[in-house]
Amino acid sequence: MGVYQRGAGAHVAERVQAEPGSDEEARLERLVEDTSSGWRRVDDEAAEGGGDGSGDAPKQPAKSASQAAWVEWAVSQGADRDAVKDAKRDDLIAQYGKE
Structure with missing residues (x-):
């Protein structure tokens, strides 16, 4: 499942985990593509070495x-x-x- 969040810098305003193939996932993917939306896919960042990658809770x-x-x-x-x-x-x- 994809995890998406929006915010600025270290501040996270919203975090959502979308069901694969759902309308919500499609909507969030469109928001990720719009760089002005502030949304990003968190699991992509971790896979690319972004974020802290610590695996902490x-x-x-x-x-x-x-x-x-x-x-x-x-x-x-x-x-x-x-x-x-x-x-x-x-x-x-x-x-x-x-x-």
Whole structure:
């Protein structure tokens, strides 16, 4: 599955993992091609030696991060994507946030 994120510099505003062959993946690929969109394919960067390449666990998003970023975090913590995809950000923070 492709992992896409947008942001500037080290700041990640949104991170999405798209199902292969899905409409969402096609939409994100178009955004990656538009360099002004700020979107990039993260797994491509790691394969090319970009990013930190450390293989460390993902970092918890800031409390101000998007709902989508918190969904990705919850999934990385073992949550079922279908169970959390429509959850409110504050609920995800309460359940999966670590101080």
